[in-house]
Amino acid sequence: MTVLRSALDPASLDHAANRAAMLAKLAEVEAEHAKAVAGGGEKYTARHRARGKLLARERVELLLDPDTPFLELSPLAGWGSDHTVGASIVTGIGVVEGVECLITANDPTVRGGASNPWTLRKALRANEIARANRLPVISLVESGGADLTGQKEIFIPGGALFRDLTRLSAAGIPTVAVVFGNSTAGGAYVPGMSDHVIMVKEQAKVFLGGPPLVRMATGEESDDESLGGAAMHARTSGLADHFATGERDALRQARRIVARLNHRRAHPAPPPSSVAPPLYDEEELLGVVPDDLRIPFDPREVVARIVDGSDFDEFKPLYGPSLVTGWARLHGYPVGVLANAQGVLFSAESQKAAQFIQLANQRDIPLVFLHNTTGYMVGRAYEQGGIVKHGAMMINAVSNSRVPHLSVLMGASYGAGHYGMCGRAYDPRFLFAWPSAKSAVMGPQQLAGVLSIVARASAAAKGVPYDEDADVALRAMVEERIEAESLPLFLSGRLYDDGVIDPRDTRTVLGICLSAAHGAPVEGARGGFGVFRM
Template sequence: MSFQSSFNPHSEQAAQRREAMLARIAHLRALEDRAAQASAKSRPVFDKRGQLLPRERIGLLLDPGAPFLPLCSLAGFLQDTKDPDKSVPGGGVVAGIGFINGVRCMVVASDSGIEAGAIQPRGLEKILRVQAIALEQKLPFVHLVESAGANLTKYQVEGFVLGGALFRNLARLSAAGLPVITVQHGSGTAGGAYMPGLSDVVIMVRGRSRAFLAGPPLLMAATGEVATEEELGGAEMHTGVSGLGEYLAEDDREALGIARQVVGQLGWVAWAPTPTHPQGGREPEYPGASSLPPPLGEGRGGGSPRQPLHEAEDLLSLMPQHHREPVDMREVLLRITDASDILEFKPLYGAATVCVQARIGGHAVGLISNNGPIDVAGANKATHFIQWMCQLGHPIVYLQNTTGYMVGKESEQAGMIKHGSKMIQAVTNATVPQITIQCGASFGAGNYGMCGRGYAPRFLFSWPNARTAVMGGEQAARTMRIVAEAGMARKGLPTDTPEVKAQMQAQFDQIVHVFESQADAFHTSGLVLDDGVIDPRDTRAVLSFCLDTCAEAAARQPRPMQFGVARM
């Protein structure tokens, strides 16, 4: 039984949905561009010092025209300020997966054009997340460092304590046999000095690199000793005296060239990327950073991938603005799978839960999505399907679009709790890579059963319209109103006076506002609850890239050690 598309992209409803989605994408691009522009304001200072801006450094480091997957580009949005017009996303860090001399690497750069690269709270979470990805996906970790360290004017003790994990992860990467390569473009003070200290190879720039546990002001305040920056931690001192640096470069360009040589000498088998702009595909864009290569290309995998039979442009028009409007997620599947060829698993059983086998970028995968709440039959079907994919060794892709598990007397009596728990157990213990795309609603335990962030998918991305919450805002507000009214009734208090009604309505509106604002994809991405917000049209390219990365990790055999490489 094959599913045939019945979607009309020329309908009035489709046009309205497309317009709404394009508006969200434009907002996303504007936010990402805001960070690039904020960093670029420092260009006169960088030019005077003979330095490159952070995004220019990444552009020179990476292979020209090769795919690049940005990660967590909205980190910190609405965390530095609650004013959406002033908040600068990114967390003070630029990060992503790209190719250096043909080798797939995790690349992280201090955005030193913003607050001198000082580490922001969500920026720390972003670094920890990409370090975790590098460790799981067996990627070399290349770090372009120029950071003022912790921002002492915004000091929080938890940032200092939890920030230690950043250095712990560098040690774990090295011990796992994953090279840690640092280009020290500028300062690394106090904790920041341990970034080169815990690297396997360090490249420094004459006259610009600095690394010391205590800079001249702190040294004088603590001990009274007077010393210059070069004496304490300059590039020449560290490459010629202390041994902290291996290579001394004359400027940023030479340092990046050396970094490319170091990666080229790793001797790792390159997983050559396919062309960035596949025939018939949409030319991807990297927002706000023209010096970077385009982000994504068609995947490789186990076969020669064929383009979907339906246009990716349709993905702009498929999703409703509100989760209460139904959508058949099989329409989405037809637009991201090779040749739009899908084999639906148990199509007549638990029909609101959609399970299919297909290929994406040549990779055989299982896909699970939702055409409504997850009921008992749907949970059982998904559990069966997950175990089936684990037996086959096929990665699982979750396309979230659910208001949660079914509630009600009939559902409870049918054992919804135990059957939903079986699905959660299957997701938790799956032995194959799992990747999640939040396409629409992600409410309640449905977020868990569909491999939300708490279940450690290899990658998790959101569409701009996605909503994440324990429940819908109005549902939460009505629940609280019923509870409040019941409590007043027990106390014998009136519930129908104008004053009480006005108070109840104000509480209702406040709860709706809180839930709806926090459910927004840009807000959750700002909290680093996903790996980035993506244009729906790029979903196939993103999945192909991630599946390539997972396949390469499975094939790669690094040389782990008991300890990381110690600096000598």
């Protein structure tokens, strides 16, 4: 039998402690997400509603098919910066008229929906996801363009947004813009470069320069409606393809456009009858990862709670046991799973991973990486045994694999182990983190210790006494800083992942991502892995 047997005891004290620690971390994440939902705050939300307008997330909800999920992406973008958490834009994947779409919605309660550097990074990541998975893009537009106070960080990358829209269209990926309010200056190019444009009566304002700028530049007197109103663009300029009488009518028309796209997935979705739920309760995932990541845990307990029927065919179970590899199905889709067991990757694990990744590419099977690694093993015996070339073999395989990669950071994800397990730099289709995750060059204690050893050696080389008190202070300062920079809120705020998720939602999130990935052809590399050093 290949059904995993769980050894997890939900009634144990360890499980209860792990669960309590995870729930505390989840509460921190939810509090920060609430800030993104709140947008510009009560004052600006009330002002927006007083104008008879819907909020960004309300627009998204009305656009989506009833009772279907919305996978929000990068909700904590900008955390820890001078900008509002969420970066004044909502992005995510949802179903519209039965079609999976990438949806973006400006939040006009945050500085009028103006774009800051984090807005651009978040929007560009959304476009990247749309392109890789061939998802139609629906832009719910209400933005004053660039936040001019930060123009030096916006002007150059901002042009990539417009480039992306044209490239999506050229690739046959539909783009739809629904304009609810201001879409000025550079923001005018979003409807200008979209395949389909809807504008709302007496609300939409699309122009390169508003009346004040026109007056300054040309001396011409004009008003918003004659210069860029929905009626003008529908009747005179031709920029608007559809004229909506209100916001709800605009969203209704957007749904009809999607219904008429004749957009086809590369692969059909598995029939619901073929999908079996896991045998174990997803609630138990809260207690799997210890609060102290130095304590190992069995990733099979996670696999058993996310794959169909908890059915898992393990590959090379007796070889390289610090990395669990095997085949399963998740929401009906075949997947190959790579999950770190004891944290450290040795030569055997690296070779095992490289072979497994090649097999997945031969079979056109997506790969799911479940991270809990402190990196590749160091030491004289391991260096002599070829850890560098074997680690390079694994990274080579990950780098040149062409099947979709989905990564979830559960625990530690340090050093080159983060790379070998398909971290952000290796272009996974999606990457999410649990609140328990930590990621950096190395652990805080190790990094502080290395700096201490280097400083001590430098002092000895100069023949000067070493200041032990200063060393203690330095180590404490470095550990505190690296710990803070390793946490999910910090990393997610910089878009190093696509979101921090509740462990209980892992199966659902991965299912949505796999469904999106199968909207594009799933084809593995046939050779072309570069030179494997043997």
